[in-house]
Amino acid sequence: MFNLIKRSLRDRKYQVIIYSAAAIGFLEMYIALFPALQKQAQQMSKLLETYPDSFWKAFNIDKSTLTFDKLGPYLGMEQFNFVWPILAIVLVIGFANYAIANEMEKGTIELLLSQPVSRLKLFFSRYITGIINLLIFSILSILVIFPLVAIHGVQIDSKGVWVLFLLSFLFAWAIYGIATLASAVVSEKGKASFITAGILILMYVMNIVAGLKDSLKDLKYFSFFYYYNPTLAMNKGEFVSGALLVFASIAIITTLLAALWFNKRDVTV
Amino acid sequence: MTPVIKITNLKKHFGKVKAVDGISFEIQKGEVFGFLGPNGAGKTTTIRCLMDFIRPTEGEIKILDHDAHLDSVFLKSRIGYLPGNVKLYGKWTGWDHIRFVESIRGRSKTVNDLIKKFDYNPKARFYHLSSGNKQKLGLILALMNEPEILIMDEPTVGLDPLLQNLIYEVLEDLRKKGTTIFVSSHNLPEVERICDRVGIIKAGKMVEVESIAELGEKKLHKIEVRLEDKFDKKEFQINGVDRIEEVTDGLIITVSGQIDPVIKKLAKHHILDLEVTHGTLEDVFLKFYEKDK
Numbered sequence: 001m002f003n004l005i006k007r008s009l010r011d012r013k014y015q016v017i018i019y020s021a022a023a024i025g026f027l028e029m030y031i032a033l034f035p036a037l038q039k040q041a042q043q044m045s046k047l048l049e050t051y052p053d054s055f056w057k058a059f060n061i062d063k064s065t066l067t068f069d070k071l072g073p074y075l076g077m078e079q080f081n082f083v084w085p086i087l088a089i090v091l092v093i094g095f096a097n098y099a100i101a102n103e104m105e106k107g108t109i110e111l112l113l114s115q116p117v118s119r120l121k122l123f124f125s126r127y128i129t130g131i132i133n134l135l136i137f138s139i140l141s142i143l144v145i146f147p148l149v150a151i152h153g154v155q156i157d158s159k160g161v162w163v164l165f166l167l168s169f170l171f172a173w174a175i176y177g178i179a180t181l182a183s184a185v186v187s188e189k190g191k192a193s194f195i196t197a198g199i200l201i202l203m204y205v206m207n208i209v210a211g212l213k214d215s216l217k218d219l220k221y222f223s224f225f226y227y228y229n230p231t232l233a234m235n236k237g238e239f240v241s242g243a244l245l246v247f248a249s250i251a252i253i254t255t256l257l258a259a260l261w262f263n264k265r266d267v268t269v
Numbered sequence: 270m271t272p273v274i275k276i277t278n279l280k281k282h283f284g285k286v287k288a289v290d291g292i293s294f295e296i297q298k299g300e301v302f303g304f305l306g307p308n309g310a311g312k313t314t315t316i317r318c319l320m321d322f323i324r325p326t327e328g329e330i331k332i333l334d335h336d337a338h339l340d341s342v343f344l345k346s347r348i349g350y351l352p353g354n355v356k357l358y359g360k361w362t363g364w365d366h367i368r369f370v371e372s373i374r375g376r377s378k379t380v381n382d383l384i385k386k387f388d389y390n391p392k393a394r395f396y397h398l399s400s401g402n403k404q405k406l407g408l409i410l411a412l413m414n415e416p417e418i419l420i421m422d423e424p425t426v427g428l429d430p431l432l433q434n435l436i437y438e439v440l441e442d443l444r445k446k447g448t449t450i451f452v453s454s455h456n457l458p459e460v461e462r463i464c465d466r467v468g469i470i471k472a473g474k475m476v477e478v479e480s481i482a483e484l485g486e487k488k489l490h491k492i493e494v495r496l497e498d499k500f501d502k503k504e505f506q507i508n509g510v511d512r513i514e515e516v517t518d519g520l521i522i523t524v525s526g527q528i529d530p531v532i533k534k535l536a537k538h539h540i541l542d543l544e545v546t547h548g549t550l551e552d553v554f555l556k557f558y559e560k561d562k
Binding site for chain 2: 113115
């Protein structure tokens with residue numbers, strides 16, 4: 001199993017490096033811009049005040065946490081509300097597809113299945129590779145905040161960063177679980193990506209609709225984007241109630257379902 | 270003696286499509302068994318069931334007296350497998366593939382000899398290889414851990430005659446070493462050349478399992494005769510006669526089994542010319558396929 005993981009990590013290393021570098025690049029840009037923005041914090045806050053409430057609701061941003069005085073909430077709003085989730089979603093869908101659907105589509109799964117390795121071992125070796133890569137990406141793209149703020153001489157609440165790290169990792173892991181299940185069920189990576197992307201778009205829309213219409217406000221509980229609130233994490237060092245439980249349980253359930261499905265299914269290439 | 274491979278009433282249905290529909294056969298140790306049938310007959314589906322890639326709808330597969338599904342990990346350590354269309358990792362070199370398989374199956378003692386034998390360059394990336402070289406790599410991966418059983422799905426399709434002959438030589442060497450070989454093909458001369466026994470599959474059902482020698486005995490005869498006197502072709506429509514074709518002053522009669530009754534009938538006429546030729550194994554094969562038409 002270790003050999004399978006080692007080989008898979010070797011194959012995916014450039015993807016992780018490129019995505020991490022992109023995330024670090026954005027982070028560096030935002031942190032470098034921060035001192036200039038901080039000087040104009042009052043004007044910026046006034047500008048943001050002019051936006052309608054529904055705009056903030058739609059993007060799941062708590063208006064009271066909006067401030068340009070502190071780096072944490074600013075990064076939460078700019079980097080972790082938009083850039084990081086997009087990178088993480090694309091990355092984990094890629095890992096999940098690589099784990100199974102891509103192997104079936106390309107026919108290389110026959111080489112793997114003809115070896116004396118159980119399907120579950122094969123599944124988990126690929127799955128764990130994805131988790132390790134996700135962890136590397138999360139460390140590089142989030143915890144790199146600490147050396148970057150030191151370089152730029154800016155202050156940040158370290159608790160907020162750690163809370164964000166845990167929240168973001170679990171958010172991406174839950175999406176990885178769904179993507180892995182899709183990858184195990186269908187045999188084409190295009191279809192698998194479409195299913196996962198469709199579910200996420202649906203969740204995103206549900207969260208927006210819940211924010212805009214009072215009668216549908218409970219829909220937000222079915223959306224990852226309600227529980228994933230980086231601005232709150234960075235500003236107050238807190239999670240949305242139930243976020244960790246939702247992400248962890250979805251990740252575990254979808255992973256187990258994917259493993260069972262892959263173990264049972266016919267593999268034809 | 271316990272057979273190395275024993276398939277009992279194997280069925281594999283994909284919805285309404287009966288890809289394999291109740292086939293049974295056994296393969297003994299050291300035997301080279303040819304699995305013959307045209308495209309879509311169920312050969313690859315059977316092989317995938319053997320390899321536990323897909324699970325039978327019904328029936329049982331025993332390999333080395335172990336269940337092909339339940340003991341799949343153990344069995345795969347004893348089986349070398351060559352798929353019909355070798356698909357490997359495009360960016361990996363031959364060495365990458367070899368080292369990967371070694372990391373799972375253990376160090377190979379024969380890989381260097383195989384590379385030399387196949388005149389294969391393991392430094393090239395897979396996507397740079399020709400179809401022949403891809404097949405060579407597939408064979409090296411299947412053979413490098415000296416498997417007790419070798420399962421091959423149409424190993425020579427699309428290859429040039431030189432490489433085909435090389436594969437036949439390798440199979441002959443393995444046969445001498447006592448390896449049990451299961452090879453699917455739709456190429457009769459190939460099966461005739463390398464196999465001890467053959468199973469003929471048609472539309473998911475096993476039509477016949479016979480030794481190559483027995484199959485040869487069933488060869489057809491083609492009798493071309495020119496007669497001087499008048500004749501009625503109906504008088505030759507007797508048991509064993511498959512087809513009668515009328516030509517100028519004569520007949521072409523295709524006979525399966527004994528030709529003696531036909532010759533006796535012909536002897537009642539004045540024969541100008543007579544030629545009896547053996548039908549090929551291919552004719553026998555086609556006959557199996559035409560049975561139900």
